[in-house]
Each structure stands twice: as C-alpha cells, then as structure tokens.
Amino acid sequence: MKIVEVHTVLVDVPCIRPHAFINHQIDAQSYLVLTIRTEDGLVGVGEGVSPGGPWWNGESVEGQKAVIDHHLGPALIGRDGARIRQIMAELERVAYGNWFAKAAIEMALYDLLGKALDAPLSVLLGGGAVRDQLPVRWALSSRGTQEVVDEVVQRHREGYRSFKFKLGAADPASDVRRIAGILDAVPPVGTLHADPNGAWDRRTAAWAVKELEALGVDVLEQPIDRGDLAGMADLVRRSSSIEIMGDESVCTPADALQACTARACDSVAVKPGKAGGIARALTVANVCAAAGVRCYGGTALESSIGTAAAAHLCASMPELQGGCELIGPLLLSDDLVEHRVQYDNGYLALPEGPGLGVSVDWDKVDKYGR
Numbered sequence: 001m002k003i004v005e006v007h008t009v010l011v012d013v014p015c016i017r018p019h020a021f022i023n024h025q026i027d028a029q030s031y032l033v034l035t036i037r038t039e040d041g042l043v044g045v046g047e048g049v050s051p052g053g054p055w056w057n058g059e060s061v062e063g064q065k066a067v068i069d070h071h072l073g074p075a076l077i078g079r080d081g082a083r084i085r086q087i088m089a090e091l092e093r094v095a096y097g098n099w100f101a102k103a104a105i106e107m108a109l110y111d112l113l114g115k116a117l118d119a120p121l122s123v124l125l126g127g128g129a130v131r132d133q134l135p136v137r138w139a140l141s142s143r144g145t146q147e148v149v150d151e152v153v154q155r156h157r158e159g160y161r162s163f164k165f166k167l168g169a170a171d172p173a174s175d176v177r178r179i180a181g182i183l184d185a186v187p188p189v190g191t192l193h194a195d196p197n198g199a200w201d202r203r204t205a206a207w208a209v210k211e212l213e214a215l216g217v218d219v220l221e222q223p224i225d226r227g228d229l230a231g232m233a234d235l236v237r238r239s240s241s242i243e244i245m246g247d248e249s250v251c252t253p254a255d256a257l258q259a260c261t262a263r264a265c266d267s268v269a270v271k272p273g274k275a276g277g278i279a280r281a282l283t284v285a286n287v288c289a290a291a292g293v294r295c296y297g298g299t300a301l302e303s304s305i306g307t308a309a310a311a312h313l314c315a316s317m318p319e320l321q322g323g324c325e326l327i328g329p330l331l332l333s334d335d336l337v338e339h340r341v342q343y344d345n346g347y348l349a350l351p352e353g354p355g356l357g358v359s360v361d362w363d364k365v366d367k368y369g370r
C-alpha cells in the first residue's frame with residue numbers, strides 16, 4: 001500500500017440556517033477534503049474541519065491545508081499506508097500539534113486500510129461495533145428564542161429527546177433567562193445540556209450551576225476557561241445534580257489523564273479532530289472509562305465524511321453514556337457524499353461498508369470547492 005499522492009481541497013457547504021457561536025455565526029461550514037492514493041490505485045478519504053473557524057482551538061481549514069500540503073503530506077509519500085500507527089507517530093516529529101490536520105490524515109489512512117481489507121472502520125478499531133446506532137443530542141444555535149423554540153418542537157417531533165443549548169453569546173443573566181423562556185415554551189424533552197464554550201469566569205459559573213440546576217438542566221459543558229482545571233474541579237464539587245462536562249479542556253489523551261486525575265469533570269466530549277485522530281480519541285475514551293468519567297460523542301460539525309468516521313469511533317467506545325451530538329450533516333443544505341449518513345427517530349445509524357462506509361461525490365466537492 002505504497003502512498004504515491006496526497007491531495008487536499010477546501011470546500012464551503014451552505015448551512016440550512018445560520019449557526020451562531022459565541023462571537024460569530026456561519027452560513028456555510030468549511031471543510032478540507034483530503035485524499036491519499038496508493039500505487040495500486042486505492043484511495044482513502046479524510047476530512048479536516050474546525051467548527052465555525054479557528055476560534056475553537058486556533059486551527060482553521062486553511063491552516064490545515066497549508067501544514068498538510070507543505071509538511072505532513074510530503075512525509076507520507078513512499079510510506080506503507082497500512083502502517084497507520086507508525087505513520088502517525090512519525091508525523092509527531094514533523095509538526096507539533098495540528099490535531100485536526102493529523103486527524104484528517106489518519107481518517108484517510110483508516111478509510112484506505114478498510115477498503116484494502118474490505119472491513120468497516122469499527123472492525124479495524126478492535127473487534128467491531130459495541131453499538132449499531134447512536135442516540136443523537138440536538139445542538140441548537142447560540143442566538144434567538146422563537147427560532148430555537150420552533151427548532152426544539154420540530155426536532156422533538158422527529159424523535160430527538162435530548163437537546164443542547166449554546167450559551168455565552170449574551171451576558172450570563174440574560175442567557176439563563178433565555179433558556180428559561182425556551183424551556184417554558186417547549187414540551188418536556190428529556191436530557192438538557194448547556195454549553196457556554198468557556199465564556200464564564202469561576203464566580204459566574206458557580207452562580208450558573210445553581211440557576212441551571214433549578215431549571216432542570218442535566219449537563220453543563222465547559223463553563224470556564226479550558227486551562228482552569230482547578231476551577232472545573234471546584235464546579236464538580238459544588239454541583240449536585242448537574243454533570244460538568246469537559247470539552248476544550250480535554251482534547252488529547254494527556255489532557256484526559258490530567259482532567260481525570262484532577263477530578264475536573266464528570267464527563268468528557270470525545271472528538272477525533274481535537275484528539276489528533278480516531279485512535280487517540282479512543283485512548284481518551286479508555287482513560288475516561290478507567291477513571292469512571294462518562295463519555296459523550298462530541299461534534300465539530302463534520303459533513304457525512306467526518307460524521308461517518310466519528311460514528312465508527314462512538315460505536316467502538318467502551319461506554320457512551322451521553323450518546324452523541326453528530327448532527328453536522330443535518331445542519332448542511334447539501335453534503336459531500338453520494339448517500340448521506342442515515343438518521344432515524346433521533347438515532348444515527350453506523351454506516352456499513354468498508355472503511356468509513358461513505359462514497360465521496362466528487363461533483364459536489366467541485367461544486368462547493370473554492
């Protein structure tokens with residue numbers, strides 16, 4: 001499986017509605033589509049993404065393309081594509097960090113190996129899927145009240161029983177009032193999850209834990225800065241019913257070990273991109289499972305390509321107490337594959353077929369390419 005070509009292209013796929021983050025909103029989600037070709041003509045496909053741009057961890061799809069085109073990609077040429085662990089270990093010496101870019105490469109290598117062996121990715125991850133379908137938590141926009149109410153009602157009707165509210169775009173008191181207003185206007189919906197993306201300081205977060213617990217919110221994700229593990233641990237001790245989830249604080253396996261040792265979270269959002277790949281994300285999940293910390297399948301708003309990869313990961317994690325949030329394809333008005341990943345009654349089905357289990361539609365890649 002000698003690698004002879006690594007190719008990257010940037011695409012911008014329009015969203016079905018504007019998706020608001022703390023400081024900005026997007027009308028289209030950008031992706032890096034990466035292909036790795038072997039001398040016998042096999043092609044593996046990976047996807048690079050950062051949710052809404054570089055605000056999340058500093059990486060952008062443009063930066064991922066540059067580091068792959070100039071540094072990581074050339075290091076792959078001539079290598080045996082089946083030796084995924086060896087290649088990924090060597091890429092650590094080519095460039096520090098760049099986790100989302102490395103995850104795109106690893107995804108394409110797994111797709112390649114799966115196609116070569118005629119095996120789905122979940123089988124390559126060590127013995128096949130633990131679960132064939134994943135309960136999906138629906139993530140709402142950071143802004144608007146009536147739009148969010150309408151969206152909860154519609155998605156509840158479609159079978160979603162678990163919802164995530166994005167906070168942090170407004171001041172904390174009006175943000176909490178907004179959530180209270182939304183909850184008054186919608187039917188009882190099961191698990192409620194709030195995520196201010198680290199926008200609060202310790203004092204605000206300690207206040208918000210009490211307010212959100214009173215509203216019946218079950219999960220509070222990354223309330224304070226990603227680097228403040230002591231503050232996160234303090235919130236874990238202060239909370240009674242609400243579960244404190246680490247996201248930005250827990251990217252890599254080393255982060256997971258530190259956070260679990262510090263008792264800085266009750267649960268972790270596990271994602272292949274921020275971890276530096278699927279294998280490392282599975283290590284994060286294993287560290288959490290060993291520490292008795294719950295796992296949740298987070299999203300970086302992947303298209304069907306990255307969602308398929310993340311679905312194989314979530315299906316293979318030892319525990320997945322919170323289900324997943326892999327709604328990326330449903331926020332897009334179109335997709336990059338021939339057959340979009342399948343959702344039914346609030347569940348995402350694990351894709352079948354070798355590798356990721358999706359086939360890229362190259363006409364769509366051309367259409368949305370820059």
Ligand code: MG
Binds near residue numbers: 195197221222248269
């Ligand atoms: Mg988050």
